Amino acid sequence: MFSPASLLSTLCCLATLLLAGCGDRVTPVEKANQEGILLVGNGADPKALDPQLTTGLVEFKILTALFEGLTLANPETAEPEPGTAERWESNHDASVYTFYLRKDAKWSNGDPVTAHDFVFSYERILSPAYAAEYASMLFPIKGAREFNSGELKDFSQVGVKALDDHTLELSLVGPMPHFPTLLGHNAYFPVHPPTILAHGTMTDRHTGWSKPGQLVSNGPFTLTDWNLRQHVFLSKNPHYWDAEHVRLNGITFLPIAQNTEERAFRAGQIHITDSVPMSKRERYQQEDSPYLRMEPSLATYFYIFNTRKPPFDDPRVRRAFSMAIDRQAIIDTVTRGGEAPAYSIVPPATNAYNAPDSPIHEDVTAARKLMAEAGYPEGKGFPAIELLYNTSESHRPIAEAIQEMWQQHLGVSVELVNQSWPVYLDRRKSGDYAVARAGWFGDFNDASTFLTMWTGDSGLNHTGWSNPEFDRLILQAEQTGDPAKRQQVLREAELIFLDETPIMPIYFYNRIYLIRPEVKGWYPNILDDHPYKYIWLDASHE
């Protein structure tokens, strides 16, 4: 007799059988190892694969595999090495650079990469109509800023010249000994002019040229498939000038969210993931996991004060707030990523930089004294203030810890306010905050990327703080050709900045990630730049 109960049990059995039938499976990583394909957890979808439009790290990782700039970062030191340019030279004060392009550099359709392609590309990214958000990366080039703002109409007046098919001359606004390090950034990558023009005008943002089957690139890999929320798949580019040394057959970038990505790693579905949730870091460390890596990154986590309004218009209050927190406790109990506590803005690992002795230190007694001097003994009379941060699993617990420390040490109460990213940015930019979370990732390995943003006229400086002496030193550094002298000037500038404390440094980021042992040729480096052409998979010791 066919009863409802037997129907139910049959269904349950069927479901179990179906699941059990999937046993003895080969994990995606095992399969990829055999095929020579690297599976990278990339956190999100790229917003574009046009190297001249993107600004994020998610895109950067894919674009460095697809395209190649004039220089290429050394996988171990991140120092610039020959890329599409086989060599370069500069004049006596490092303000004019000449790049000699490889004769065998080719696009993925077989066309040669020429100096004219670079001229076209740089005109494109700087064109006002194209509205590239990262055009400012090219502002060290003479006339670039003026052309981008529309003041200068004629691109031939900009310091970008093709001397012949394989020689490119870039004239800069001033001496810039670290200029070659900038060229590894995707804003400086070339694009293939005939492909761009086949899909629209030079300055058309929204065309299909970067879709699979259309995109032509000059790097070690070429685009095979791009399916939103599924994957970006790149395969080896046979036309790449150094193709014989490229050992991977392909790379798959998966756009997976935080916790899912870490689970995917554990289950053998990806080789690398940057997603190690705070709650799981301790466990990986306790287990002494061979997969976990924690390495210094060129980035700082800090809070900014709104110096335009009371109470933070008073430097004593800013200093007191900065002195009253326990950074090591935040690292040990909240982030649990082994970060270094920060008392300055420029990370200690920055190339050639000798950090000044920071005037910022932790001292609760001195902080209380400063608060009393500022008119708030034991926090009495202190106005109600808000701490603004963008909604995130990691920012909230840090903000709570700091809120508690300020309450306990200074007797002030702070309300936590979280907002979505666009609203948070809008409030920061319009000065509608008292204290706000912030972070900065260096665009290139030089102290200036952490300091020039604090000048009075900088659009990145949302603190309202400015200091003429600081501005003068930054300008002086920009005009100094001697590398050692330049670093000294930057150091002096940082000292002024820290002394006036418009920001409260908290910690220097660590890059915390999981990587499988079969990934070879992967070196830690502070810019998180890992040229894929040097990476290979070797599962023989598994």
Added chain:
Amino acid sequence: MFATVLKRFLEALAVLFVILTVTFFMLRAVPGGPFSREKDIPEATLKQLEAYYGLDQPVYIQYLDYLGNLLQGDLGPTFVYQGWTVNEIIASKLPVSLELGALALGIALTLGIGIGVLAAWQPGKLTDNLPMSLAMIGICLPTFVLGPLLILVFALDLQWVNVMGWNLPQDRILPALTLGLFYAAYIARLTRSSMLDVRSEDYLRTARAKGVSALRTYLVHGLRNGITPVVSYLGPAAAGLISGSFVVETIFGIPGIGQFFVQAAIDNDYQMVCGLVLFYASLIIVFNLLSDILLVWLNPKRRKA
């Protein structure tokens, strides 16, 4: 019948129009536009960017432009994914959401009706109490708990399936179960209470008196009437399942539409939000209409009403 459908269709258009208008203007009232960036974008660049997407126009012009494009079936470009249009994204992600939704609906209906019918057969006995307690747990257990739990057991411990992805046939099992079980639990409760009501109806007693077996009376005559509330629930349930659950898609890394909806709202991607709101609203309206038609077909008494 035709007149009713036509009337419902015209009502639906009015509803969609109101939803779209409210969404359109509310989005623009949110602080921070779609191009808010931490990095410093020169004012001129921002202006160019807004001009490129027509955001420099007065809002009412933007609105009229949007309506004009909409009439031609064009939902516009997304502001976030350069080179992609909202139409393209919906078209490429809809099959995934449809498949997941259909599988989950299949699970929900099979399990839900099965359990409900079983439970109402002998109320108060073990066959009622046990499945109903499980159903209660099913309703209380949110997908963000059930999903990771299933992953822990079947993917990480037993290693029978992948923890995420949408490539192999077996990748469908866990997400469809996670999404379907909640609805199954709800349907089970609906079916049970309705079947209990139906059992005391006169027409069932008549059938029994004519000599039809108890089981046949219950399953054939009773069920047809007993699933009426399930059918009314089917409309919103199907729309909810197909629009995908953001949570289930995120947990299992499934390339469906749900994730785009939430992310677009966070990113202030005006076109994407408007396009998806319209799409979801249409889906809900269509499924409600379908379930109403189905109800009339199931129950002749309603045809006159």
